[in-house]
Amino acid sequence: MNLQASIPAGHRVxxxxHLVPEDLISPVDKLRDDVVRDIIAKAIEQRNALASFKLQSMQKIADFCDLSAAEYGVEWGGVKGNVTMMSFDGRYKLIRAVGEHRVFDERIQAAKTLIDECIAKWSEGAQSELKALVEHAFRVSKQGHIDVNQVLSLRQISIDDPDWKSAMDAIADAIQITGTSQYLRLYERQQDxxxxQIPLDSAKV
Known part of the structure; x- marks a missing residue:
């Protein structure tokens, strides 16, 4: 239902x-309302235009990648990872980046238990430093999520212990890919x- 269309003439909400007759609203309040609505309406138009631009640009990039790959008898089809493209004169560069949405399933709790058991059985000297790293990696955000990259950083720690290696395997097994997002970044080369990056955010224009 369009609320604006249902408002009687000569009234504002x-x-x-609550419906308020316009003759009971001060001129400055009505003018403020008009200014806000006018700017928001134009902003929505720009948002829709930007969404359309992104969709069309992504399709053009995908079509070009398919065409380029076809020269070598390769059929890609769909989005296949990050792509960087340059203008012929090198002045412009665009990057299509594809990011995965990764989360942990319930097996991350098993991994955390294995890690805690490793720390408990090792010497006291090594325990405090490593425990701090683990607690930092497994800290939960305000949204209730564990940072995947922080936890994966523990896999960079080389420890020759079968239980630790089992914990690292459990971390890898617990990762689930829930989707992907595509990002379009545009760049212009400067004199130096x-x-x-060419800003598409109004705050950076």
Missing amino acids: NSAG GRYV
């Missing part, structure tokens, strides 16, 4: 959801040779 206040923040409490650096590539600076």
Whole structure:
């Protein structure tokens, strides 16, 4: 239902959801309302245009990648990882980045238990430092999530212990891919040779 269309002529809805006759609203309040609504309406248009631009750009990149691969008899089909493309003169660069959404399933708790058991059985000297690293990696965010990258960083620690290796295997097994997101980043080369990202965020324009 379009709430705006259901508002009787000569009235406006206040923040409490009540109909208020316009002749009871001060001129400055009405003008403020008009200014806000006008800017928001244009912002929504820009958001929709940007969404359409991204969709069309991603499709063009995918089509070009398929065309380029076809020269070598390869059929890609769909989105296959990150892609960097340059203009012929090197002035412009675009990057299509594909990021995975990764979460841990219930097996991460088993991994944490194995790690805690390893720390408990090792010498007291090594325990405090490693325990701090583990607690930091497994800390839970305000949203109730464990940072996948932080936990995976523990796999970089080389410890010759079968229980530790089992814990690291459990971490790897606990990762689940729940989806992907595509990102489009556009760059322009500056006179000093650096590539600076072309901002599509109004706060950076």
